[in-house]
Amino acid sequence: MQRLTITMDDDLVDYLDNFIQEKGYTSRSEAVRDLVRDSLSTEKNQRNEECLGVLSYLYEHETRELARRLTNTQHHHHHLSVSTLHMHISEEQCLEVSILQGKRHQLENLADSLISQRGVNHGYLRLLPKPKDE
Template sequence: MERVTITIDADLLAFVDTLSATKSYGSRSEAIRDILRKAARTERQADPDAPCFATLAYVYDHETRDLARRLTNQQHDHHDLSIATLHVHLDRHECLEVAVLRGTSGAVQSFADGVISQRGVRHGQLHLLPGAPDAAHGHEHGHEHGPGHAHSHAHDD
């Protein structure tokens, strides 16, 4: 690890100290390293060809005319990005869906924008994580894949 000296104004230093206390960082250095890691991740994700994993969470009114069909069609049109989807009935009218996605950040962002912008979708949030979508996951897991079907498993290697 390299040691560097930086000059920082009082307001930014107060922010680093508040962040350190709020997030329980052991030091200012760890807080600054985390800020820089997030900035680097954001910069990498700005490349539309960068591989990523993502979660897309959105709340929608299932009674909005034709919305369920439009959302289903959009998911089928982009089946290559989908790993899994969780569907939860929040109340009589609203549903929450969480989609786990894998692909290039540009394709995933485009899909998310298409879902979130649908009339009747009330809230939506995309969370991108760096990933390697074409990497083999290197183990057997007890079932066969049909033509054109692939999925991923997260591992702490």
């Protein structure tokens, strides 16, 4: 192991300490190791990992052509999209929750292309490693 000295803003340290307390870490080092490991392994090594994804977002269905554009995007990536639940929340707002399956970077790209559309709010993708067949 190597010892690192890191400089951080006070705000960020508070944020980190809250995180440590919430998660029950016993030291900052342990927490920072996990954060770095998660972040770097996601970025580099696990790009092609088979994943399940749960994508949720709110959108305003009356925003010009948005409902049609979102559906088109899902159709264009139909091999990644397993199922979508649609809820009409109000006169204007809809909630969609999609179950996705595919390689990590494919699911991230699909989620980005949906979430980044104007009129889509609170987009959130949760990825889970797909359990291997026994």
